[in-house]
């Protein structure tokens with residue numbers, strides 16, 4: 001499929017969330033569990049430690065639904081989630097990663 | 103800061119010391135291998151009284167009773183594995199009703215985590231979705247941060263349960279402790295935006311048919327006085343959710359009592375007519391709203407809540423204010439124009455007269471409503487009223503004249519049978535000067551019946567009023583009304599002798615069925631001190647009415 005088209009298509013329906021989180025064994029469960037128990041699918045996920053490793057950054061690719069605002073507020077309530085930023089689907093992080101999924 | 107000599111302490115001793123520093127006097131739990139170091143340290147505490155429950159779910163609900171009665175975080179303890187899993191229901195219940203609870207569980211030593219060791223379960227993983235936050239503690243050092251933080255989180259903002267899982271080797275690890283952290287207390291309350299307050303005042307001042315809709319958040323934030331003041335100044339008829347009962351005295355002229363599935367017709371009909379709904383610390387639960395699209399369909403919605411994620415979750419608010427409801431209401435109050443609202447209030451009076459709550463038999467203590475009224479007539483507002491879950495719970499919610507915030511403890515969000523007895527014990531432990539009445543059913547009481555002996559051992563002033571209909575009444579009611587009368591698995595063929603059961607556990611008893619003057623017998627029982635079972639048979643066919651069928655609009659009530 002034409003990459004430009006793919007991106008355009010996704011831009012209409014997807015969003016990217018960028019989370020700063022504490023880095024310990026349970027954090028991923030907290031974040032992913034929040035989506036699964038509210039029946040909201042996560043399409044893509046990326047996580048790497050940043051700086052000294054005390055915190056990590058999680059990138060989530062999600063469908064843009066009416067409930068996304070609610071999901072963002074629920075994420076902000078998690079104690080280990082330090083910040084949540086919302087981007088458009090054409091954010092580079094997942095686009096560049098596509099290469100590894102061909 | 104004066105330098106204190108450092109001490110060498112184990113993780114267990116540190117845990118106990120930190121709990122003491124939180125001011126905790128009483129906690130409940132059951133020991134087991136993985137939490138024995140903490141129990142050993144606890145045995146040396148001069149401050150803390152440990153109440154030995156007979157099932158960890160009982161311990162969880164005893165702690166909940168203390169927390170609900172006082173508003174302060176309360177503590178329960180359990181061992182690893184089955185001890186921890188037994189706690190889960192009480193923790194989930196605390197989450198849904200926003201009760202500040204600190205649950206401490208023992209865990210297998212860190213070197214054995216992940217090996218399927220004896221009594222190892224993933225307590226951390228299991229508790230993620232049912233806690234506000236949880237911890238798996240990695241070192242004794244960490245406890246100094248985690249424990250005060252757990253208390254702070256449990257009490258801050260929208261309260262809730264926090265779990266701390268402590269591996270046994272962390273409990274045994276000895277470290278040097280120099281300085282102690284400050285006890286964890288609730289964070290500063292979220293201040294509302296001033297501009298929103300003026301807009302809110304304008305909406306209220308301009309509304310023709312406003313209704314104030316109170317939820318449990320009013321109780322949590324200590325806003326009962328402020329809501330009554332607001333209602334009186336603005337001329338606002340007021341409805342309450344199950345969780346808010348007591349926030350406004352039910353016999354206040356502006357009170358319309360409980361809304362929703364088992365609310366009075368006049369209450370739900372008034373909501374249908376309102377043009378402004380002022381939701382305060384309420385979360386538009388489906389038992390309150392019925393079919394959401396039809397709930398206050400013609401009204402503007404104003405929503406005040408400390409939890410921003412509640413705003414716009416179920417119903418989009420025309421004006422949402424994130425903030426502590428007590429703080430918001432106190433800012434709002436001076437901007438409210440005093441109103442008589444003659445037309446709307448006389449319309450409400452008219453609805454009340456035409457469609458009141460019907461309570462047949464209320465003067466006869468041998469009926470369900472009559473028994474509830476008789477109990478109320480023997481007590482004053484200082485009594486604490488606890489329930490289990492089922493028909494009896496709804497009848498008490500409808501008919502008991504609740505007039506004080508925190509007078510009423512019930513499992514609302516999770517609706518957990520078995521809540522009543524241990525929660526009542528907890529309330530009585532926290533506030534020994536009160537008479538605590540637990541209304542229960544013959545189904546619910548059996549779910550934590552073992553706590554009878556805890557009540558006897560602690561000699562708490564709990565009066566258990568058992569409304570015995572030899573059935574899972576609320577289930578029978580639903581089968582009668584919505585499943586073609588096919589009564590299945592909800593009638594008990596074998597009914598235990600509850601009097602002998604209670605006596606066997608060491609409780610005094612009275613069977614109102616055998617009394618010529620049930621009212622006098624009830625009065626004598628309620629005036630006596632100490633735990634007691636008050637047994638009363640009630641008609642098995644009685645229903646909770648009116649009732650909104652599940653999924654229907656509140657205007658489609660049946661009966662009543």
Ligand SMILES: Cc1ncc(C[n+]2csc(CCOP(=O)(O)OP(=O)(O)O)c2C)c(N)n1
Nearest residue numbers: 492493494517519543544545546574575576
């Ligand atoms: C732990 C639990 N299991 C099942 C239910 C479903 N349920 C709700 S009410 C009810 C019947 C309660 O019976 P009882 O305590 O005798 O009260 P009654 O309705 O007869 O007054 C049941 C089974 C529940 N709420 N909680």
